[in-house]
Amino acid sequence: xxxxxxxxxxxxxxxxxxxxxxxxxxxxxxxxxxxxxxxxxxxxxxxxxxxxxxxxxxxxxxxxxxxxxxxxxxxxxxxxxxxxxxxxxxxxxxxxxxxxxxxxxxxxxxxxxxxxxxxxxxxxxxxxxxxxxxxxxxxxxxxxxxxxxxxxxxxxxxxxxxxxxxxxxxxxxxxxxxxxxxxxxxxxxxxxxxxxxxxxxxxxxxxxxxxxxxxxxxxxxxxxxxxxxxxxxxxxxxxxxxxxxxxxxxxxxxxxxxxxxxxxxxxxxxxxxxxxxxxxxxxxxxxxxxxxxxxxxxxxxxxxxxxxxxxxxxxxxxx
Numbered sequence: 016x017x018x019x020x021x022x023x024x025x026x027x028x029x030x031x032x033x034x035x036x037x038x039x040x041x042x043x044x045x046x047x048x049x050x051x052x053x054x055x056x057x058x059x060x061x062x063x064x065x066x067x068x069x070x071x072x073x074x075x076x077x078x079x080x081x082x083x084x085x086x087x088x089x090x091x092x093x094x095x096x097x098x099x100x101x102x103x104x105x106x107x108x109x110x111x112x113x114x115x116x117x118x119x120x121x122x123x124x125x126x127x128x129x130x131x132x133x134x135x136x137x138x139x140x141x142x143x144x145x146x147x148x149x150x151x152x153x154x155x156x157x158x159x160x161x162x163x164x165x166x167x168x169x170x171x172x173x174x175x176x177x178x179x180x181x182x183x184x185x186x187x188x189x190x191x192x193x194x195x196x197x198x199x200x201x202x203x204x205x206x207x208x209x210x211x212x213x214x215x216x217x218x219x220x221x222x223x224x225x226x227x228x229x230x231x232x233x234x235x236x237x238x239x240x241x242x243x244x245x246x247x248x249x250x251x252x253x254x255x256x257x258x259x260x261x262x263x264x265x266x267x268x269x270x271x272x273x274x275x276x277x278x279x280x281x282x283x284x285x286x287x288x289x290x291x292x293x294x295x296x297x298x299x300x301x302x303x304x305x306x307x308x309x310x311x312x313x314x315x316x317x318x319x320x321x322x323x324x325x326x327x328x329x330x331x332x333x334x
Contacts, residue, residue: 045078046248048100051090052083053108053233056278058289059125059204060103061270062297066259068273075251081277091117094238101252104236106310107159107319113329114320118239121302121330123253124231125260128296129223131163131232134207135198136191137216144220145173153183153190153199160200162317163222170226191215208288228309231302234330242331249331257299263290264297302332 052060063081066072072079082099084090090102091112103125104112112119133152135141141150144167154160165175183190187199187206192215201207203219210217223229235256242249263270267290275281304326311324 045073045076046245046251047078047080048248048252049080049082050101050103050252051093051099052081053090053103053105055083056081056274056281057205058271058274058286058293059130059233061267061274061290061293062125062260062263062299063256064259064273064277065262065270066255068276069259069262071255071258071262072252075255077248077251077255079252079255091115091119094119094236094241097238097240100237100241100248102236104234105159106230106232106234107314109234109236109329110311110314110320110324113324114322119236120239120242120328121234121236122242122249123235123256123299124302125233125235126293126296127231127298127300128229129221129227129232130202130204131159131222131227132201132203132207133163133167133198133220133222134187134191134201134203134210135218135220136194137218139194139197141198142218143171144168144225145171147198148173148177149179150197151179151181151195153187153196154180155185155200156182158319162314162319163200163227165317166222166226166313167220188213188215191217204289204293208292209285212285212288227313228306230306230310230313260297260299264294267291267294302330304332307332 067079067081090104091108093099094102095117109119109121133144141147147164147168152164154164164178164180168175168178181196183196183199187201188209190196191199191210192213203221207217207219235253237249271287271290274286275283307326307330311320311326314320315323
């Protein structure tokens, strides 16, 4: 949800993020590539930093630069313009970008389930999604939040129109902790963990438990042009990233060390708690075509997409 801010931004910083690749490299020399993250580095990116630390990208002949998004960074446009080779996108952003004529292709899911959820105070009146009716629910103001609330209330037999929605930006933790809202949208692996660590009693309603299919929230994405012009580079980055996430499953402590070594400003306890809850859904495996079709239909139903998405064109499913 948070990454959709970048997609909706009107200012685009195309300079300073130029990709490192080029046709001038000598034969056998490592290929350079840039990967823009969806958000500031955090536990969900642990597999990427593990792959960097352990030399998996080097093994594949790629020198990968990983960059967090800037305030005006619009990763889909950067990909479409060939300024970067790869980006981590929220799956909804990928669909929206394609609808806007940017020919992007998802090449690998980072997580196998949605991260979006509604978080409700456990000592409050919202004990299940339909009980959001008549109560204050914080939303960021992004369309994806509205879709999550609508899906959950409707799936639980309630009326989404009866929910009192309050725009709180990205302040779900503070708003819930202070009791300003009874529930709020957020990511269960991030805001949900932060609330628990602050001893704020919370109920978590994951969107795939209330109406949404089990779609992969975060996608390693490239452009159609990059995929067709340099499939070897794409295959190499996918292979190394898969190895990084497989390693994270086996040795989460070492993956956490790699993340923190590259990003020392992060708090170990917070990232360790996030990684712990993420581990069950980090298993790298191919896209599930039926899940992608169900996700596209869900996005269309809830107004995130305006027309049916060609899933075969939007995702590289192998074969």
